[in-house]
Amino acid sequence: MFKRVAFQSYTSVTGNLARNAGCRRLASTKTLEETLREVIPPKQEQLKKLKAEHAQTVVGDVKVENIIGGMRGIKAMLWEASVLDPIEGIRFHGMSIPECREVLPPAPGGKEMTPESMLWLLMTGKVPTPQQSQQLSAELAEKGELPSFVEKLVDSFPKTLHPMTQLSMGVAALNHDSAFQAAYERGVKKTEYWAPTLEDCINLVAKLPSLAARIYRNVYYPDRPLVPIDRNLDLTGNYSNMLGFGNNENMTEYLRLYIALHGDHEGGNASAHTSHLVGSTLADPYLAYSAALNALAGPLHGLANQEVLRWQIAMQKEIGDTITHDNIKEYLWRTLKSGRVVPGYGHGVLRNPDPRFVALQDFCKTRPDLQASPTIQLVQQTAEVAPEVLKEHGKTKNPYPNVDAASGCVLYHYGLTEFKYYTVIFGVSRALGAVTQLVWARALGLPIERPKSYSMDALEKLIKN
Numbered sequence: 362m363f364k365r366v367a368f369q370s371y372t373s374v375t376g377n378l379a380r381n382a383g384c385r386r387l388a389s390t391k392t393l394e395e396t397l398r399e400v401i402p403p404k405q406e407q408l409k410k411l412k413a414e415h416a417q418t419v420v421g422d423v424k425v426e427n428i429i430g431g432m433r434g435i436k437a438m439l440w441e442a443s444v445l446d447p448i449e450g451i452r453f454h455g456m457s458i459p460e461c462r463e464v465l466p467p468a469p470g471g472k473e474m475t476p477e478s479m480l481w482l483l484m485t486g487k488v489p490t491p492q493q494s495q496q497l498s499a500e501l502a503e504k505g506e507l508p509s510f511v512e513k514l515v516d517s518f519p520k521t522l523h524p525m526t527q528l529s530m531g532v533a534a535l536n537h538d539s540a541f542q543a544a545y546e547r548g549v550k551k552t553e554y555w556a557p558t559l560e561d562c563i564n565l566v567a568k569l570p571s572l573a574a575r576i577y578r579n580v581y582y583p584d585r586p587l588v589p590i591d592r593n594l595d596l597t598g599n600y601s602n603m604l605g606f607g608n609n610e611n612m613t614e615y616l617r618l619y620i621a622l623h624g625d626h627e628g629g630n631a632s633a634h635t636s637h638l639v640g641s642t643l644a645d646p647y648l649a650y651s652a653a654l655n656a657l658a659g660p661l662h663g664l665a666n667q668e669v670l671r672w673q674i675a676m677q678k679e680i681g682d683t684i685t686h687d688n689i690k691e692y693l694w695r696t697l698k699s700g701r702v703v704p705g706y707g708h709g710v711l712r713n714p715d716p717r718f719v720a721l722q723d724f725c726k727t728r729p730d731l732q733a734s735p736t737i738q739l740v741q742q743t744a745e746v747a748p749e750v751l752k753e754h755g756k757t758k759n760p761y762p763n764v765d766a767a768s769g770c771v772l773y774h775y776g777l778t779e780f781k782y783y784t785v786i787f788g789v790s791r792a793l794g795a796v797t798q799l800v801w802a803r804a805l806g807l808p809i810e811r812p813k814s815y816s817m818d819a820l821e822k823l824i825k826n
């Protein structure tokens with residue numbers, strides 16, 4: 362039996378939604394919208410001051426190598442929710458992953474922080490109370506069902522269409538009911554853009570598990586009936602249940618941790634940046650996040666988690682039962698000499714082992730069944746060997762494991778073996794950071810993004826002059 366969570370009282374995320382949905386809430390518990398209404402004005406003031414007093418302060422140089430090197434290292438975006446330090450890793454409003462695991466409320470009966478708690482932290486910069494987090498869970502369950510035309514659309518896709526393409530198309534179609542688009546057409550004031558954006562963002566986060574689970578069912582288990590949303594479960598409890606893992610509390614806890622800690626990784630990564638770029642045109646959150654999912658579907662970005670598993674299983678087949686550092690080393694060299702990258706290693710910003718990898722390993726270390734898994738053992742041993750091999754290879758600036766080196770192996774162990782689906786779970790997760798930025802970009806009135814580009818001839822002319 363899957364775990365049932367009892368909520369004593371709950372509310373809608375927005376005051377309006379609460380009234381519409383007829384939800385009850387405790388007077389002492391502030392909603393997400395109410396909390397945002399408090400934290401937005403000081404941030405608006407902070408931005409005003411920055412503009413007035415420091416608009417001309419230089420924060421870095423742009424060299425030709427940055428322009429031809431994928432803009433690596435250029436400090437060029439405002440992103441409030443998290444900052445990535447190359448050595449320390451990610452911090453969410455200043456909080457490290459171990460700190461978040463310590464203080465962000467878990468689901469009732471669970472231990473790991475929930476995506477709801479992380480979303481609250483990202484949006485507001487504050488740690489929610491357990492009650493606030495549970496209210497948000499209830500709100501998301503309330504809003505989790507898909508419109509029937511989206512269900513029909515997704516059901517019409519061929520099974521052979523990549524799950525990420527299906528997710529992106531499903532998310533784009535949700536814009537049919539966009540509150541922001543409707544408000545914009547009504548002529549809502551610019552200062553109020555963020556409220557209907559928040560409404561869309563909460564709807565999007567709420568509907569992602571149903572959409573993602575439907576895709577999983579259609580592609581891999583077409584004869585299995587779909588489980589409806591249980592209003593008493595948290596977001597991940599429902600997602601796990603709909604995927605068919607509701608009776609495995611370890612798997613559900615892993616999904617909570619994975620979705621929460623993978624939710625944001627500052628703004629410059631391809632999917633987050635895409636969401637912000639598209640959102641900056643005032644496209645609604647569904648269109649912005651659908652575009653982000655297309656970036657996430659690239660093998661150098663989100664698709665790496667499916668590639669890691671594919672590579673790891675091929676290694677396991679080749680090495681057999683006797684896993685030694687020597688035969689892992691040999692396999693690593695064979696991968697590199699064939700001109701391929703070692704998936705799950707390296708990073709555009711990080712220069713140390715990824716703390717998200719460390720947290721997932723920590724999860725495995727506390728569970729004997731995971732410790733006994735040959736796949737997980739191989740992941741751990743590869744992490745002991747690969748950095749030295751990659752250093753000797755001498756190309757990558759970061760020879761250490763990133764989150765994707767570990768993310769798929771636990772899913773695999775618990776029976777979610779269809780690794781083409783793994784990036785979809787990443788897509789459910791990464792929405793947390795993307796939607797936070799969409800709300801804040803509107804609250805701060807950030808403009809449309811429009812960096813300057815150069816041709817090589819124009820660059821040469823500039824260099825001469």
Ligand SMILES: CC(C)(COP(=O)(O)OP(=O)(O)OC[C@H]1O[C@@H](n2cnc3c(N)ncnc32)[C@H](O)[C@@H]1OP(=O)(O)O)[C@@H](O)C(=O)NCCC(=O)NCCS
Pocket residue numbers: 660661662663665697701702703704705706707708709710756757758759763764765
């Ligand atoms: C993440 C990644 C795309 C970052 O790319 P980047 O910022 O260009 O990384 P670097 O600056 O360190 O790359 C320098 C060189 O090292 C190579 N390199 C980087 N990571 C490598 C890896 N894991 N295996 C082998 N070579 C690697 C790059 O391909 C590049 O080679 P080139 O000069 O021939 O083009 C890259 O490390 C990678 O492809 N990793 C494997 C895929 C992966 O795990 N992605 C998930 C990221 S969270």
